[in-house]
Amino acid sequence: MTPRQVVCLVGGRGSRLGPLTDFIPKPLLPVGGRPFLDYLIHEAQRFGFDQLLLLAGYNSDEFVRRYSGRRGGGLTIEVVAEAAPAGTAGALLNAASILQPTFFLINGDSFFDFNWLNLLRALDRDDWTMQAALASGVSGARYGRVETAGGRISKFLPKGVSHLPVNAGIYLVRRRLLERIRTMPCSLEDDILPSLAAKGELLGYPARGAFIDIGVPHDFNRGQQAMPQYMRRPAAFLDRDGVINHDDNYVHRPEQVRWIDGALDAIRWLNDEGYYVFVVTNQAGVARGFYSEDDVNSLHAWMQTELRRSGAHIDSFEYCPYHPEGTLEQYRRTSELRKPGPGMLRKLQKDWDTEVAGSFMIGDRDIDMQAAAAAGVAGYKFPGGNLLDFVRARVPARRRSPAAG
Known part of the structure; x- marks a missing residue:
């Protein structure tokens, strides 16, 4: 433990x-x-x-x-x-x-x-x-x-x-x-x-x-x-499904998680180099009644525990449970939090002392890139493969620390 x-x-x-x-x-x-x-x-x-x-x-x-x-x-x-x-x-x-x-x-x-x-x-x-x-x-x-x-x-x-x-x-x-x-x-x-x-x-x-x-x-x-x-430091905003874990159709339980190759190492590399690391994820499954917000929070707590075992951590998980066509009334609405809106990124920029210069978003869809542009940060579209290799090819090392590997 x-x-x-x-x-x-x-x-x-x-x-x-x-x-x-x-x-x-x-x-x-x-x-x-x-x-x-x-x-x-x-x-x-x-x-x-x-x-x-x-x-x-x-x-x-x-x-x-x-x-x-x-x-x-x-x-x-x-x-x-x-x-x-x-x-x-x-x-x-x-x-x-x-x-x-x-x-x-x-x-x-x-x-x-x-x-x-x-x-x-x-x-x-x-x-x-x-x-x-x-x-x-x-x-x-x-x-x-x-x-x-x-x-x-x-x-x-x-x-x-x-x-x-x-x-x-x-x-x-x-x-x-x-x-x-x-x-x-x-x-x-x-x-x-x-x-x-x-x-x-x-x-x-x-x-x-x-x-x-x-x-x-x-x-x-x-x-x-x-x-x-x-x-005050730059931030890495990461989409979840398709970037950290495989997008396997409304993932909401630990046993459903298949980590993307190099994901845990990439997050640790970002931690070591002094970036804030945030997850920003649309979770329309809540609005559609497939699972609850408690399920989302429990999964994120489990993911954090798994990350810590690898020497890595997420500074904050942000998710949007809303969708304009949701089946549950309390979640059926348009929200600035939902990507391509920049609401989740802007909330994190406000809550944490982030530098816009040097901050970036990694996502696997066009809506992630649109959210990044609206929040004023760089956007990198992840095509799959090894996330650590993808990150190190695009993101500058800030410390060149022995811990960074």
């Missing part, structure tokens, strides 16, 4: 930011017009997680007040407040009773824009306890660096070495890590990670993407403009 839990370390005060954190914990400071933590919550929602645990220390009441019990995008947030400073590893021990067997762990004061789900590829092996995402191509002398050998972190190096990747503060963790925490307080960075590396139990996954740590004034100030820019 793939992990559904994200644990976020938000316990530190952030003393290097001076008076900014006298009353507000560092992850709650406003960056680009919103609390920095909200960007991380957005990422956890995008990647399909069910639960976010905030491990709070300094001024934990603020996390409880703002986030405890909050739900959105399928994600539920819980706050675990420590009674006394426990350190970044000790905070995990305090939450031991609710940690899942495998979970994601993230720092609450840094952001790395890469496809988290690529870390899941290591789950078919049992020769590691943690896997760390490594940000490649990061400049600056303030970061410590890591050496890797054979896909494992072999050594942590002091600040000043610039050509090696940095630990990006995103991890896939097996719960057995807790057995290594024997004293309190305990630091993940100082006490646990070097020991795991020495024993060969710490994998390193290098990727390219925007990275920022707001822990010092210079980068906190840089983040005011950088973070909104990171959130």
